[in-house]
Amino acid sequence: MNPRQYARCLGGIVAREGLRFLRQRERFFGALVRPLVWLFIFAAGFRSVLGVSIIPPYQTYILYEEYIVPGLAAMILLFSGMQSSLSMVYDREMGSMRMLMVSPFPRWYLLLCKLVAGALVSIAQVYLFLLIAWFWEVEPPWIGYLLAFPALLLSSLMLGALGLLLSSAIKQLENFAGVMNFVIFPMFFASSALYPLWRIRDSSVPLYEICRFNPFTHAVELIRFSLYGEVSWEALAVVLVALGLFLAGAIIGYDPARGLMARRRGV
Template sequence: MSAQEFPALSAPAQGFSLTQYAICLKGVVWREALRFLHQRERFVSALVRPLVWLFIFAAGFRSVLGVSIIPPYDTYVLYDVYITPGLIAMIQLFNGMQSSLSMVYDREMGNMRTLLVSPLPRWFLLTAKLVAGASVSILQVYAFLLIAYFWEIEPPTLWGYLSVLPALILSGLMFGALGMLLSSLIKQLENFAGVMNFVIFPMFFASTALYPLWRVQEGAPMLALVCQLNPFTHAVELIRFAFYGQINPVSLAVVAGCTIVFLGAAIIAYDPSRGMLMRREG
């Protein structure tokens, strides 16, 4: 970022113009996009996990574990159709964790420090990083939906591919904010795998991604309560309803609220005067 592009680097944060904020956002998003393009294995691994569930696990139970008529479905649906929103949320959750891994790596290598000492407000820099990660996750989701289309999994109308976009944006921001918060707690890169497994798998399995809530309620009432409190459940349901052109108001409120809480906590944690970084380095 040159002085010609950013002439007011020495000015206080409140003096920056919208153009300068846009230049910074563009730079952060472009850097994340280049990293994504240069790490093709990241794209492939993001698709392998949900495709394994869809082509192997769900295919095996396609005719056995169908789901009865529950909102937003108007008719009986096959099991692979039901779990598709959960697999979409899985892609975004893994991408959020991968983004947190890159932040830990950047912090150890010094790149994150260079970004955070910018005169721009820290909340804007972290939000720009969050937007960049969510954008990458949305590209991965639509690549998955393209493959699922040839597996005869599609919304009732083509409008569903567009109506699901706001839900993908919001859920991508929530998972990215969660990953960002976790990255402030991870001291070393080697600890990331353990934290990742501790967060991802409980969130995924204790949700409505693989089975409807009423079925969980029949077998394990306490687990059903955990599923209801799990933000991942509401992200799945938000995507599920949006895929059919509908809105789940409860899930919308929960996902939006968790996004604000996670992002706010991450901003505080990355504040060197009072956050987790200051406690560890001090």
């Protein structure tokens, strides 16, 4: 296999993921409706209740809508990453996953391609969401849209890798919903997506520590800072380490000789 063949494989997997997403219109609208409901309704309702003081990267007081947009962008990545994993469980049950696994490319590469494909689809949704938010007068600097891309890519890869790791441990599609309830919602609510962490610290220090430990918090902050042209080095480091760990776990999980799939199926 030469580099051109590797590129062809990546292109094919990305194209398939994109086509599947476009064909499943309800998934497309579902992915957008969720954050928009939060932005249009939740944020409007809680604007006066949840005041936000001046915290980095913001230079001045901001409306609550502006505060939660990076969190909602990360929310799209989180749900989309998990949805992508759901499709892995579905693919495995329905058999099409087998076509991927019998490809002569290394398995780690196939999983990485799958991850990149899912990330690109998620990022397209985020940019569409940011466009709608712009009309809602959430207007980060133009350079922020550009700088947000690597932050979105890293965050999306990290969340997708977590999803892959989970999907390697899930036996059936029915189990997935339960696992998601134990992963998506705790991750989302125990983060800085909807409220700044200092507010959580005021209420409960242990909960504050949990939020700081949560890699999703750092994904949100990475996106938030990048949208305003800055880099949160702490968030970047945590996201990179989490990406490495989750990806390694997923590759081992999908290894027929060593992974969870192997342990489930054989002696």
